[in-house]
Structures are given as structure tokens and as C-alpha cells.
Amino acid sequence: MKVSILQFPGTNCEYDTQYAFEKLGAQTEIVWHKSESIPADTDLLVVAGGFSYGDYLRSGAIAKFSPVMQAVKEYADKGGKVLGICNGFQVLTESRLLPGALKRNENLHFISKHHHLKVENNDNTFLKKLDNGDVVNIPIAHHDGNYYIDADGLKELEENGQILLRYTDAEGNVQNPNGSVASIAGVCNKNKNVFGLMPHPERAMEAVLGSDDGVKMLEGFLES
Amino acid sequence: MKAIVNVSLKQGVLDSQGKAVHHALGSLHFNGVEDVRVGKQIVLQLQETDKEKAMADVTKMCEELLANTVIEDYEIELV
Numbered sequence: 001m002k003v004s005i006l007q008f009p010g011t012n013c014e015y016d017t018q019y020a021f022e023k024l025g026a027q028t029e030i031v032w033h034k035s036e037s038i039p040a041d042t043d044l045l046v047v048a049g050g051f052s053y054g055d056y057l058r059s060g061a062i063a064k065f066s067p068v069m070q071a072v073k074e075y076a077d078k079g080g081k082v083l084g085i086c087n088g089f090q091v092l093t094e095s096r097l098l099p100g101a102l103k104r105n106e107n108l109h110f111i112s113k114h115h116h117l118k119v120e121n122n123d124n125t126f127l128k129k130l131d132n133g134d135v136v137n138i139p140i141a142h143h144d145g146n147y148y149i150d151a152d153g154l155k156e157l158e159e160n161g162q163i164l165l166r167y168t169d170a171e172g173n174v175q176n177p178n179g180s181v182a183s184i185a186g187v188c189n190k191n192k193n194v195f196g197l198m199p200h201p202e203r204a205m206e207a208v209l210g211s212d213d214g215v216k217m218l219e220g221f222l223e224s
Numbered sequence: 225m226k227a228i229v230n231v232s233l234k235q236g237v238l239d240s241q242g243k244a245v246h247h248a249l250g251s252l253h254f255n256g257v258e259d260v261r262v263g264k265q266i267v268l269q270l271q272e273t274d275k276e277k278a279m280a281d282v283t284k285m286c287e288e289l290l291a292n293t294v295i296e297d298y299e300i301e302l303v
Contacts, residue, residue, distance in 0.1 A: 056292070057289070061292065062289075062290060094292065100294065101294040101295045106240050107242065146240075148294070148295050
């Protein structure tokens, strides 16, 4: 299993992501955004979190024009698996590889804390190690995590099982930290090979640091 | 020629910054304000002298980069 991790100027979660997947036994490679291709043996491509290009203009808006993104699109179009975490999610929505957009949090605060998430749909590579209705405890750290999609788009996401995760409390009751439409924390594309979420599973890999629920999420990719 | 681009959240998309400013104006006893929308202005100094071509270029810039048309509207003024 080979995981390639994208690095833009301003990315700051690439080494946490590398640690997480190596802990699970994967080989990893960090790929600089100027690269015009991604490693040929890549089984999973991760767009890591951070502040690509300082989030100037909008989060992810400038990163979508980096040379590597053309290769990412081709990889995704051929069915390659892509995971965007936090800023990576923003980059994937800006690139239109995922539907919707991320707005400023409703309370305008930067939110950094552990938050519970409920698994909405495990019929995909990402969440197959979890059951529908499972609640996991995963950190969030974002200013622009307020997911928006219009009513028609939301209906489509629901019908196609593209809503992966919702923000909840420990019992699985909706508890929305940032104003996201339908309390959505993560979605995938129609073909279920491109995934994006605002919370950081790669920061929940050690119980001693607060949670190791990220292990169950990320190891779904290992057997695919 | 100068192009002034105003980007704002679409009507119907909740503008949290606008809401916060509206609330703050109320705190200052400016009670006659019905709604506030906060946007951003991007000013482009262009070499192009043909208005029609400039408008087409800037429209393309807006669609590709300056606005995210999933959530934002844009208006272009050439001066």
C-alpha cells in the first residue's frame, strides 16, 4: 500500500498524515505541488491539511492551479482514490472534484477542539471499518469549515449516499459547531473514490493524545 | 483601464460576517439598517483598452478564480 501526500506552500499536516499511514503499515511519499505527476504506484492520494497559499482569496482557491492538480484530476477520473482533509477538502471542492463549498464558520471563530462525528454511510472504502451510526471522536481545527450546498445538491448527496459524516455529540445527536448545511462534516463524490472531510483523523492516532478513532477511519483504505 | 470586481455571497447563502456587522450596528443604536452583506472588492489594473474584450477577460477571471460561483456572485465595473 502506497500513500502519496500532496504538499503545497502552507501545508502543515503532511507529516502527521505520513505518521498516521506509516503507523498503519503503508509506504508513504510526500509530493511537492510543482510535480506534474504523482508516483505511479500510488494507491491513495491524500491532499493534506494546512493553509495552502496562506488561504489568500479563499481557502484552496489558488492551490487548485498548482501543476500537480491536473495529475490529481486525471488520477481521480481514472478511479484513483483521493482523500482531502481540512484544507485538502477545501482544495477538492474548489477544484470541483467534490460538490459544494466551504464558508467561514457561522460564529466567525476559528474552532480547534475534539468533536464527535456520526458515520452516515459506510458503503465506501473510507469508512468500511466502521458501522453506520458509529460515533467517533476526532479533532477539528478550522475557520472555514461551514459546508454549503444548495437544496438540489443536498438532495442528490442524500440519494446517492454521499454524506459520510455529520457533527454530533457523544450520543450521536446532531451538534453543529460551524453552521454546516445538514451538519455535514464529510462527503464523497458520486463514484465514491474522492473523499473530503473537515475533521482531522490523522491527529487521532494515539489514545494517549486524546483519541485513536482515526485508526478505524484511515485503515479502511489499507485493504483496497 | 481599471476593472473593479465586487464579490459577495449569493442571496440565500447565510452571510455570517454581514450578520455580525448588522448586530454590531444595532449595538451602536443604528437601528434603521435592515440587512448587511459583507463582500470583497478586487481592483485590477488592465492593459487592455477594448471594453468588450476587457469585460470578457475579467468575466473569465471571475469564473475561474476570483469568485467561487457555488456560493458567490460577482459584479464587474470597468472605469
